[in-house]
Amino acid sequence: MSAGIVGLHAAKSGDVVDNSHFESIGLTDEWIRRRSGIASRTWFPDGAELADVAAEACAPLVGRAGDPSAIGALIVVSTSVRQRVPAIAQKVAELAGLPSSVLAFDMNAACCGFVYGLVNGLSLIDAGQTRSALVCTVEAMSRMVDRSDRQTACLFADGAAAVLLEDRAEFPRFVHVAGGDGGREQLMRETDAGGIHLDGAQVYDRAVRRMSDTARQLFAHDPAPSVLVGHQANGRILEQIRTFTSELGVPFVNRIEHFGNTSSASIPLALADELSTGSLSAEGRLGAVAYGAGEAWGGVSVSYRIPAAA
Amino acid sequence: MNDIERRITDVMLAKLQVRDPSLTREDLDRPVADLDLDSLDVVELTQLLERELRVKADLKETAGFAFLHEFSAYFVTLAKA
Numbered sequence: 105m106s107a108g109i110v111g112l113h114a115a116k117s118g119d120v121v122d123n124s125h126f127e128s129i130g131l132t133d134e135w136i137r138r139r140s141g142i143a144s145r146t147w148f149p150d151g152a153e154l155a156d157v158a159a160e161a162c163a164p165l166v167g168r169a170g171d172p173s174a175i176g177a178l179i180v181v182s183t184s185v186r187q188r189v190p191a192i193a194q195k196v197a198e199l200a201g202l203p204s205s206v207l208a209f210d211m212n213a214a215c216c217g218f219v220y221g222l223v224n225g226l227s228l229i230d231a232g233q234t235r236s237a238l239v240c241t242v243e244a245m246s247r248m249v250d251r252s253d254r255q256t257a258c259l260f261a262d263g264a265a266a267v268l269l270e271d272r273a274e275f276p277r278f279v280h281v282a283g284g285d286g287g288r289e290q291l292m293r294e295t296d297a298g299g300i301h302l303d304g305a306q307v308y309d310r311a312v313r314r315m316s317d318t319a320r321q322l323f324a325h326d327p328a329p330s331v332l333v334g335h336q337a338n339g340r341i342l343e344q345i346r347t348f349t350s351e352l353g354v355p356f357v358n359r360i361e362h363f364g365n366t367s368s369a370s371i372p373l374a375l376a377d378e379l380s381t382g383s384l385s386a387e388g389r390l391g392a393v394a395y396g397a398g399e400a401w402g403g404v405s406v407s408y409r410i411p412a413a414a
Numbered sequence: 415m416n417d418i419e420r421r422i423t424d425v426m427l428a429k430l431q432v433r434d435p436s437l438t439r440e441d442l443d444r445p446v447a448d449l450d451l452d453s454l455d456v457v458e459l460t461q462l463l464e465r466e467l468r469v470k471a472d473l474k475e476t477a478g479f480a481f482l483h484e485f486s487a488y489f490v491t492l493a494k495a
Contacts, residue, residue, distance in 0.1 A: 138452075139452065139454065304453065304454070305453050305456070305457050305473065305477060306473070308454055308457050309457050309460075309461065312461060313461075340454050340458070344458055344461065347462075348461075348465065
């Protein structure tokens with residue numbers, strides 16, 4: 105008996121921005137698609153509060169949980185919340201209808217945030233600290249990038265999604281892998297001038313290696329994942345990982361085309377979108393792998409049973 | 415052409431043909447700049463050759479190659495080391 109994912113919901117807020125938006129900075133649709141696999145992405149309106157968007161992702165899961173007081177923890181993962189004090193988790197909890205007794209906190213692990221947040225939430229349940237937990241990712245990367253920067257403006261995007269975690273007798277124990285190398289902090293970083301610096305070739309190389317290796321490490325444990333979802337960093341990275349993990353024999357999800365890189369929100373958004381196509385079973389074992397700034401990487405193998413409306 | 419060189423050539427040609435299926439082995443002599451390869455293609459090609467030959471390459475080295483035959487010579491050396 106162990107914790108797993110029993111609900112998943114993606115917020116719908118935001119404006120669709122297609123590639124023609126970037127013609128003003130000299131980027132064509134063809135160039136963006138070739139370099140990233142992205143055709144469109146969502147940006148939140150400038151005035152949108154991230155707590156509101158996060159609550160939009162969480163509230164349906166709270167409603168379906170039956171007894172909100174059973175949800176003892178809410179982890180709000182974000183690298184793009186600009187406000188440090190107060191944290192937004194308490195506001196999200198209130199807006200989503202969670203009880204005031206909930207253990208709610210913010211967490212930032214850049215693009216690894218969902219994986220790391222998931223490990224935290226699952227661990228709280230397996231340790232007997234709560235019967236269920238919510239992990240919510242909310243990102244407004246469009247507010248972090250320099251919108252005139254040809255390398256990053258078209259790549260990063262906004263989004264929010266949440267998962268509900270619960271104990272189930274039929275769920276085998278989750279497994280996680282994590283790692284980091286602070287010596288490579290310069291590969292991806294926020295710049296003093298505002299914007300994100302990416303060492304493109306190095307990041308590509310490291311992301312493919314780390315996410316592929318992490319996926320293989322997850323497969324060393326039973327039960328093996330039935331589907332792999334990688335951080336949706338760039339379509340080229342995802343396709344190379346798909347090639348390098350083909351021997352594992354499970355689907356590797358690439359849904360970046362209409363989402364862009366939403367940092368920590370990318371994995372649950374991709375999983376929700378893939379599930380909506382009907383190509384995946386509503387019940388299985390998720391292998392989620394991520395790589396991002398820090399540098400940090402990690403993966404989690406966790407069982408899921410997600411009803412169609414969840 | 416020995417077995418290692420043939421495997422390197424096959425990987426390089428397969429990579430080029432993703433962009434342009436009409437390219438042939440003769441095109442491997444053209445400068446990288448003329449082959450519609452971007453910087454990510456160079457990383458991808460490096461990784462694919464590493465995987466094929468089970469070697470570890472230096473990305474800074476391969477990023478500086480102007481011709482594909484430089485990839486070939488470099489990876490032959492790595493494979494024989």
